[in-house]
Amino acid sequence: MAEQYPTQNPIDARPWTFYALGALFLLYMLFLYGPMVVIYTLSFQGPNGGVTFPIVDPSLEWFREVWRKGQMADIPVAFSRSMALASVASLLTVVISVAGGLAFRRPFPGAGLVFYLVVASLVMPSLLVGFGIGLGFQFFGLQPDLFTSALGAQLTWTLPFGLLAMFAVVNRFDRCWEEAAADLGATPFQRVRHVIVPILLPGILGVALSAFTLSYDEYARTTLTIGARNTLPLEIYALISSATTPMLFALGTLTTAVSFLLIGITLFLVLRMQQRRQGKLRS
Amino acid sequence: MDPRYDVELVSVTKRYGATVAVNAVSLRVPKAGYCCLLGPSGCGKTSTLRMIAGHEGISEGDLLIDGRNVTDLPPTARGTAMMFQNYALFPHLSCLDNVAFGPKMRGVKKRERHRLACEFLDLVQMGDYAERMPSQLSGGQQQRIALARALMITFVHVTHAQDEAMAIADLMVVMEGGKICQIGSPSEVFERPISAFVARFIGGHNVIPWQEKLIAVRTDQCVLEPPGAGAGVAGRVSNVEYQGPTVRVGLTTFNGLEAAAVLRDHVFKQRPLTTGDEVTLTWPEACAHRLMV
Amino acid sequence: MTGGARETHIGHGANVDAPAKLHEMPEAGVDRRSRLPAWVVSWLQILPLTAILLVMFALPTTLFLAVSFFDYDRTGIYPAFMLDNYREIFTSSSTLRVYGSTLKFTLIVWVITLFLGFNIAHFLIFHVLNGKIRIVLFLLCAVPFFTSAIIRTIAWIPFLGRTGAFNQALMGLHITTRPLDFLLFSDFSVVVAYVHLYTPLMIGPIANSLSKIDRSLIEAARDAGASRWQTMTNVVVPLSKTGIALGSILVMTQVMGDFFVVRQMSGGQSASIVSALSTEIQAMQHPPAAANAMILVVIVAIMVSCLMRVVDIRKELVK
Numbered sequence: 001m002a003e004q005y006p007t008q009n010p011i012d013a014r015p016w017t018f019y020a021l022g023a024l025f026l027l028y029m030l031f032l033y034g035p036m037v038v039i040y041t042l043s044f045q046g047p048n049g050g051v052t053f054p055i056v057d058p059s060l061e062w063f064r065e066v067w068r069k070g071q072m073a074d075i076p077v078a079f080s081r082s083m084a085l086a087s088v089a090s091l092l093t094v095v096i097s098v099a100g101g102l103a104f105r106r107p108f109p110g111a112g113l114v115f116y117l118v119v120a121s122l123v124m125p126s127l128l129v130g131f132g133i134g135l136g137f138q139f140f141g142l143q144p145d146l147f148t149s150a151l152g153a154q155l156t157w158t159l160p161f162g163l164l165a166m167f168a169v170v171n172r173f174d175r176c177w178e179e180a181a182a183d184l185g186a187t188p189f190q191r192v193r194h195v196i197v198p199i200l201l202p203g204i205l206g207v208a209l210s211a212f213t214l215s216y217d218e219y220a221r222t223t224l225t226i227g228a229r230n231t232l233p234l235e236i237y238a239l240i241s242s243a244t245t246p247m248l249f250a251l252g253t254l255t256t257a258v259s260f261l262l263i264g265i266t267l268f269l270v271l272r273m274q275q276r277r278q279g280k281l282r283s
Numbered sequence: 284m285d286p287r288y289d290v291e292l293v294s295v296t297k298r299y300g301a302t303v304a305v306n307a308v309s310l311r312v313p314k315a316g317y318c319c320l321l322g323p324s325g326c327g328k329t330s331t332l333r334m335i336a337g338h339e340g341i342s343e344g345d346l347l348i349d350g351r352n353v354t355d356l357p358p359t360a361r362g363t364a365m366m367f368q369n370y371a372l373f374p375h376l377s378c379l380d381n382v383a384f385g386p387k388m389r390g391v392k393k394r395e396r397h398r399l400a401c402e403f404l405d406l407v408q409m410g411d412y413a414e415r416m417p418s419q420l421s422g423g424q425q426q427r428i429a430l431a432r433a434l435m436i437t438f439v440h441v442t443h444a445q446d447e448a449m450a451i452a453d454l455m456v457v458m459e460g461g462k463i464c465q466i467g468s469p470s471e472v473f474e475r476p477i478s479a480f481v482a483r484f485i486g487g488h489n490v491i492p493w494q495e496k497l498i499a500v501r502t503d504q505c506v507l508e509p510p511g512a513g514a515g516v517a518g519r520v521s522n523v524e525y526q527g528p529t530v531r532v533g534l535t536t537f538n539g540l541e542a543a544a545v546l547r548d549h550v551f552k553q554r555p556l557t558t559g560d561e562v563t564l565t566w567p568e569a570c571a572h573r574l575m576v
Numbered sequence: 577m578t579g580g581a582r583e584t585h586i587g588h589g590a591n592v593d594a595p596a597k598l599h600e601m602p603e604a605g606v607d608r609r610s611r612l613p614a615w616v617v618s619w620l621q622i623l624p625l626t627a628i629l630l631v632m633f634a635l636p637t638t639l640f641l642a643v644s645f646f647d648y649d650r651t652g653i654y655p656a657f658m659l660d661n662y663r664e665i666f667t668s669s670s671t672l673r674v675y676g677s678t679l680k681f682t683l684i685v686w687v688i689t690l691f692l693g694f695n696i697a698h699f700l701i702f703h704v705l706n707g708k709i710r711i712v713l714f715l716l717c718a719v720p721f722f723t724s725a726i727i728r729t730i731a732w733i734p735f736l737g738r739t740g741a742f743n744q745a746l747m748g749l750h751i752t753t754r755p756l757d758f759l760l761f762s763d764f765s766v767v768v769a770y771v772h773l774y775t776p777l778m779i780g781p782i783a784n785s786l787s788k789i790d791r792s793l794i795e796a797a798r799d800a801g802a803s804r805w806q807t808m809t810n811v812v813v814p815l816s817k818t819g820i821a822l823g824s825i826l827v828m829t830q831v832m833g834d835f836f837v838v839r840q841m842s843g844g845q846s847a848s849i850v851s852a853l854s855t856e857i858q859a860m861q862h863p864p865a866a867a868n869a870m871i872l873v874v875i876v877a878i879m880v881s882c883l884m885r886v887v888d889i890r891k892e893l894v895k
């Protein structure tokens with residue numbers, strides 16, 4: 001069904017519910033971003049300051065501390081591991097979810113079972129998934145490792161997300177383009193490569209981004225399947241119990257900045273694509 | 284087969300004043316068949332295409348699209364016979380890329396398919412809109428782009444690059460003087476040309492008067508024997524051209540005919556020839572192909 | 577190939593019936609439509625997903641179903657078929673306490689996120705008229721979900737602590753004279769953190785459902801004399817059932833499966849099912865952990881299937 005949004009009738013003033021809900025929304029925004037802003041601010045705590053206000057001699061000391069290889073944690077290495085794992089998870093999720101989204105365009109035997117498998121994987125408590133995979137690896141005498149058990153555990157989280165997102169994306173795809181391509185002589189593979197994927201590219205980028213960030217921040221499924229080498233969230237987790245310095249805040253600020261950066265880049269690319277299709281970019 | 288895009292010309296004639304550009308041409312191209320119109324300039328292939336696109340009026344005869352007689356319909360109305368209701372233009376491609384989509388799927392090289400796409404855009408009078416995106420066009424304009432795109436998959440208008448046409452076309456139509464000389468698959472036209480004209484135009488053939496009839500023999504099936512070797516045509520070598528794995532030996536027969544034989548290099552090396560040598564051009568009996576005209 | 581049907585046209589050829597004898601298109605070589613039946617294509621496309629989920633999810637689940645019946649002692653675990661692990665869980669008082677605590681949080685968080693999520697989604701879909709602004713606001717709601725949950729959770733600590741920002745603000749505004757203690761390391765902070773983390777999971781699905789509601793239905797209700805409240809309860813809410821159900825599933829399963837938030841925000845006073853479980857896992861007591869896990873899985877499965885009975889999510893999502 002096409003989405004419909006209300007249009008403003010110029011005669012109607014805004015009902016009181018608008019103001020009430022608007023106020024609620026504003027409060028929610030404060031609620032959502034307030035603590036984060038506190039952390040960002042506290043990251044600039046001075047070398048002698050504590051983990052709460054007031055800020056004593058604002059400095060970049062704690063950002064520098066993040067880079068130093070400490071006894072408890074090695075942040076830069078964990079960061080690169082997180083990035084590598086997230087990249088692989090994102091790539092796999094995109095390819096597999098796109099294929100899955102295309103599969104569900106028509107009924108096929110077992111479609112219901114697959115759907116419930118996906119939902120089950122999504123709602124399963126994360127730690128239990130990691131527990132099960134850890135057990136399995138133990139039973140088969142395999143060592144849990146970054147790109148085997150940890151990747152597999154994360155995929156049980158990103159793939160359902162990706163597939164559900166692809167349902168929404170593929171539903172907006174009109175088959176007339178696919179038929180046109182077929183009539184113009186395109187083989188099924190050519191149809192996917194030259195028509196379906198390019199047209200759906202903004203949505204696909206969205207799926208890639210979500211999968212990347214979900215993997216990058218994932219800790220519950222990863223913690224029992226990672227083996228010896230930690231990803232960044234697990235390093236942070238390890239630091240929490242020993243955290244007596246604002247270094248943790250600086251770390252939080254940095255890692256959130258990375259997330260925002262990736263989100264921003266993806267949004268920019270998607271916007272560019274849409275503008276190009278509306279012909280706004282060509283001279 | 285889905286009869287969409289079936290294009291049929293029934294005895295179509297086009298006159299420009301006293302000149303007859305297209306003379307009672309009948310042709311039927313099924314959907315998704317790549318039809319290649321070939322012929323020397325002035326043979327009528329451009330006029331034929333323009334009539335189909337609606338760029339030109341048809342003097343006599345009928346044009347049927349998808350079984351409907353669209354002869355008297357204006358181009359826009361004619362176009363609807365060939366398309367989806369919403370034209371299904373690809374939103375992520377420019378008009379030019381939309382029109383060039385069919386050839387791209389077939390493997391036509393970029394420069395060639397863009398050149399063809401421009402020609403077809405001009406045919407529907409949308410040449411200035413090549414770089415626009417479909418969302419920037421009005422409904423009528425989109426229709427014309429869709430028409431150009433549909434035409435592209437049915438007709439590939441080639442003025443040169445004959446070998447490329449042979450590679451991708453399903454149907455070759457050789458025209459001359461406003462008439463169709465031969466229609467067939469590329470291999471058919473090449474192996475069994477119907478007339479001397481077609482044989483010469485396609486190339487790679489010797490057209491030889493032989494035993495009171497006219498035959499065509501492929502140059503790569505001809506053999507050069509020493510003079511006096513028996514059946515064949517005698518003549519003198521006029522040039523020798525190395526082509527890598529083959530050698531093309533041109534000769535002039537004593538009757539004044541130009542001919543050639545394309546020999547494998549090891550065959551040539553067994554009996555090397557130079558300009559001026561006397562030879563007899565012969566061929567296996569089965570390779571001689573009788574020409575109608 | 578062309579045995580006989582080669583038709584040629586020379587000169588004035590064509591009769592009207594000539595087209596019937598016209599040259600037949602030779603087989604163009606490649607059949608442009610796939611020869612495979614549609615369902616086979618779908619199966620090939622869904623195979624990677626199914627394979628990974630079977631190996632990484634279904635298989636491990638059956639594995640700890642098996643392990644839950646195993647025997648164990650300090651040195652290892654032994655394949656067996658015993659119900660002892662389950663018996664111990666069901667007879668232990670700490671089990672009841674832990675389950676009670678988790679279910680209590682789940683219920684409270686569900687109610688609050690539902691209220692917040694529905695109202696915010698409603699605001700975005702029905703009250704924000706500018707499409708661009710709506711997208712921006714929606715992004716503002718969604719983006720935090722894609723940042724680290726760990727950071728977002730511990731961000732509350734300097735915010736709610738005795739010397740934290742909130743208390744200092746309250747005192748600075750002279751609303752209170754002493755710092756409020758209950759704000760942190762209490763049930764309150766646990767709930768606050770859960771709501772903070774999981775409200776986006778409600779907003780998304782509900783907004784999606786609301787946007788699909790046909791406006792003419794609402795107008796029809798108004799025309800029939802329904803007040804705004806009646807329209808809401810009789811038209812809007814029923815039509816957004818899917819979104820509410822999906823959001824509820826997501827939120828509840830997240831709370832029930834959590835082990836980190838409750839530990840951090842309650843200061844160790846409360847435990848959740850999974851945090852107790854993780855303790856057992858760390859102590860290498862796999863069989864009882866597995867038994868605990870199975871019970872949790874069963875409970876979650878019951879909750880989810882109840883919700884999915886109310887609403888056919890598959891039909892809505894896949895469409």
